[in-house]
Amino acid sequence: MDKKPCKSQEVEVRKGPWTMEEDLILINYIANHGEGVWNNLAKAAGLKRTGKSCRLRWLNYLRPDVRRGNITPEEQLLIMELHAKWGNRWSKIAKHLPGRTDNEIKNYWRTRIQKHINKQAEMYSSHVSNPELHGHQASTSQLPCNSPAGFMETYSPISSFNHGNVELFPVQPQQQPQQHVVNQSNNENYWSMEDIWSMQLLNGE
DNA sequence: AAAGCGCCCAACCGCCGGGGC
DNA sequence: GGCCCCGGCGGTTGGGCGCTT
Numbered sequence: 001m002d003k004k005p006c007k008s009q010e011v012e013v014r015k016g017p018w019t020m021e022e023d024l025i026l027i028n029y030i031a032n033h034g035e036g037v038w039n040n041l042a043k044a045a046g047l048k049r050t051g052k053s054c055r056l057r058w059l060n061y062l063r064p065d066v067r068r069g070n071i072t073p074e075e076q077l078l079i080m081e082l083h084a085k086w087g088n089r090w091s092k093i094a095k096h097l098p099g100r101t102d103n104e105i106k107n108y109w110r111t112r113i114q115k116h117i118n119k120q121a122e123m124y125s126s127h128v129s130n131p132e133l134h135g136h137q138a139s140t141s142q143l144p145c146n147s148p149a150g151f152m153e154t155y156s157p158i159s160s161f162n163h164g165n166v167e168l169f170p171v172q173p174q175q176q177p178q179q180h181v182v183n184q185s186n187n188e189n190y191w192s193m194e195d196i197w198s199m200q201l202l203n204g205e
Numbered sequence: 206a207a208a209g210c211g212c213c214c215a216a217c218c219g220c221c222g223g224g225g226c
Numbered sequence: 227g228g229c230c231c232c233g234g235c236g237g238t239t240g241g242g243c244g245c246t247t
Binding site for chain 1: 215218
Binding site: 016017037038039051052055088089090091102106110 | 231232233234235236237240241
């Protein structure tokens with residue numbers, strides 16, 4: 001992708017965190033013109049960003065229907081079921097979780113669930129190398145979820161986790177549904193999506 | 206109080222497949 | 227058929243933040 005910015009004009013391209021101004025420009029532009037071709041959109045809106053970057057920003061953060069933070073136990077369960085079925089097909093999984101993005105699910109998986117699986121695997125390997133320490137013989141048939149392979153095969157929440165109204169994993173106290181905090185080139189800027197959308201409303205968009 | 210460390214997530218990168226010319 | 231451009235996807239990373247020591 002991004003094969004080369006259209007030969008003729010080597011425009012400077014901004015990278016890194018989006019500023020509130022950029023967010024507003026993008027939101028305004030899409031509100032007025034729709035999504036269209038992202039590279040054109042970036043140019044037409046006057047954003048010094050790649051189309052790809054605009055698309056990502058919109059889909060993962062700015063879309064009005066995007067939900068962030070506070071993944072519920074039900075969602076966690078669903079993620080695990082779907083991941084057991086499809087593997088790392090994040091976008092496919094995300095389609096079954098309204099308002100969730102593939103990026104968020106991927107991050108969630110890697111930071112929470114994956115970590116948990118790794119712990120299980122570690123426990124298993126220490127168990128295998130020191131079975132006596134654990135008071136009984138290592139029997140893979142008895143430890144479906146403790147062997148890395150067995151765990152991966154059988155981590156379907158139905159078989160491996162106790163669920164219901166219970167958290168499948170100790171869900172860390174989620175950070176606030178993130179009031180967005182951005183360090184905007186030397187002057188700190190704090191805003192939330194609510195702020196941005198209410199500004200939109202004020203602008204009559 | 207401050208230094209160190211780990212967690213989390215936004216954003217980037219690279220690859221791939223599809224569509225148009 | 228080959229090239230170019232684009233969107234989409236999964237993997238990776240950099241930096242902010244909070245907790246611990």
